[in-house]
Amino acid sequence: MTSDPIPQLDIDEAWTMLSSDPRSVLVDVRTTAEWNFVGIPDLRGLPNDLRTVEWTSFPTGAANPRFIEQVTTGLDPDRPILLLCRSGARSQAGAEALRANGFGNVHNIAPGFEGPLDGDGHRNGGWKGKLPWVQS
Numbered sequence: 001m002t003s004d005p006i007p008q009l010d011i012d013e014a015w016t017m018l019s020s021d022p023r024s025v026l027v028d029v030r031t032t033a034e035w036n037f038v039g040i041p042d043l044r045g046l047p048n049d050l051r052t053v054e055w056t057s058f059p060t061g062a063a064n065p066r067f068i069e070q071v072t073t074g075l076d077p078d079r080p081i082l083l084l085c086r087s088g089a090r091s092q093a094g095a096e097a098l099r100a101n102g103f104g105n106v107h108n109i110a111p112g113f114e115g116p117l118d119g120d121g122h123r124n125g126g127w128k129g130k131l132p133w134v135q136s
Contacts, residue, residue: 006092006095006099006107008088008107009110010109010110011109011111011125011126012130014084014107014109014127015131017107018046018048018082022046022047023080024081025048025049025079025080025082026043027053027094028040028053028085029054029067029084029091029094030084030090030113031054031058032054036136038113038128039128039133039135039136040134040136041131041133042131042133051070053070055090056090068101071094071098075103077103081103083107084109084112085113086112087126091109091112092108109127111126111127112127114126115128
């Protein structure tokens, strides 16, 4: 297990990793409500797995006690895991939890699915603004 910081990927780096490494797994850690109302990444055309596993639940915000198990079932500890949330915070926490549980090849997609807030209070710069997604 490493104490190095979790690698932070931008949107292009995440897509390049997913496109070039069929072993890499994308884990969307947002809530069921976000998947249903905002959409999910679309990996059709890529050989990669997409796993949707809540880090916290909506509306309570309670931590998912089965997060590690749900993300890692069937995965080798060295398999690349890319985590995604709305804006990069929950996915960072999830990556840290995975690393603490022996999964060292974890990456945070820092801009998230929707991206950071701009000066007008709108989110942009995330997965949804640049990469394939679908309404679930």
